[in-house]
Amino acid sequence: MVSNSELVEKAREAMNMSYTPYSHFTVGAALLCDDGTIYQGGNIENASYGAANCAERTAFFKAVSEGKRDFTAIAICGGPNKDDTDFCPPCGICRQVMREFCDPGRFRILLSADHGNQIREYTLEQILPVSFGPDDLK
Ligand code: THU
Numbered sequence: 001m002v003s004n005s006e007l008v009e010k011a012r013e014a015m016n017m018s019y020t021p022y023s024h025f026t027v028g029a030a031l032l033c034d035d036g037t038i039y040q041g042g043n044i045e046n047a048s049y050g051a052a053n054c055a056e057r058t059a060f061f062k063a064v065s066e067g068k069r070d071f072t073a074i075a076i077c078g079g080p081n082k083d084d085t086d087f088c089p090p091c092g093i094c095r096q097v098m099r100e101f102c103d104p105g106r107f108r109i110l111l112s113a114d115h116g117n118q119i120r121e122y123t124l125e126q127i128l129p130v131s132f133g134p135d136d137l138k
Contacts, residue, residue, distance in 0.1 A: 002032055002036065002038065004073075004075070004110055004119055004121070005117065005119070007030050007032055007038070007073060007074075007075040007110060008030075008075045008077060008110060008112045008119055010030030010038050010040055010075065011028045011029050011030040011040070011055075011075035011076060011077040011078075011110075011112070012028055012077045012078075012112075012114055013028065013030075013040065014028030014029055014030055014040035014041055014042050014055065014059070014077075015027065015028035015042060015055075015077060015078045015114060016028070016042070017040065017041070017042040018042030018043050018044070018055065018078075019042065019043070019044045019045055020043060020045050021045060022045050022047075022049065022052075023045060025043075025078075025079060025080075026042070026043070026078045026079075026114075027042065027043045027054065027055035027056075027076065027077070027078040027079055027088050028040065028041070028042050028055055028076075028077045028078050028114075029041045029042075029054075029055040029056045029058065029059040029074055029075065029076050029077075030059065030074065030075045031056075031059040031060060031063055031071060031073075031074045032071065032072045032073045032074070032075075033063060033068045033070060033071055033072065034070035034071065034072050035068075035070070037063075037068070039059045039060075039062045039063040039066075039068070040059060040062075041055045041056065041057070041058030041059030041060070041061075041062060042055050042058060043055045043058065044058060054090070054091055054093070054094050055076065055078070056074060056076060056090050056091075056094040056097070056098070057093070057094055057097055059074065060094075060097050060098070060101070064101065069101060070101075071098075071101055071102050071107060072106075072107070072108065073107065073108035073109070073110060074090075074098070074107075074108075074109055074110070075110040075111075075112065075119075076088055076089075076090060076109065076110070076111055076112075077111075077112050077113065077114055078113070078114050079113075081113050081114045081115070083113070083116075084112075084113045084115055084116025084117075084118045085113065085116075085118050085120075086113050087111035087112065087113060087120060088111065089111060089127070090109065090127070095124070095127060095128040095131075096128070096131075096132075098124050098128070099124065099128055099131050099132070099133050100133065100134060102124055103124075104123065104124040104125035104128065104131060104133075105123060105124075105125050106123070107123065107124040108121055108122070108123060108124075109121070109122045109123070109124060109127060
């Protein structure tokens with residue numbers, strides 16, 4: 001059983017793997033699978049700015065590309081980091097990627113800064129209401 005604070009620590013660690021020479025806005029994510037494994041990701045920027053990949057999607061794509069399909073929670077750390085309640089909420093594209101693989105009522109999103117012990121928790125349903133997902137294509 002991985003605690004919220006343990007998952008946040010993994011997300012903070014993942015900030016070290018970010019590549020952010022343009023924005024210097026460093027984000028780390030740690031994605032917890034239902035089987036207890038954790039995939040970390042940092043944001044990866046590009047000289048062609050639009051080619052940047054967010055930390056959350058880095059973590060998701062690493063996990064999905066290794067066969068994982070069932071997810072419990074994701075912790076996201078970093079961003080402004082001015083104080084310990086200055087969180088980085090996931091962008092719309094990342095929320096939609098979560099929606100592809102996660103049960104909106106069950107999947108949890110934990111937000112924290114790069115320091116401190118403040119953690120804000122949401123379900124995917126709360127931050128992406130009235131969403132479009134795989135079932136809508138059936
Ligand atoms: N970014 C993330 O990694 N996650 C988010 O949810 C929001 C934005 C990254 C993308 C870019 O590298 C930098 O933050 C500034 O937008």
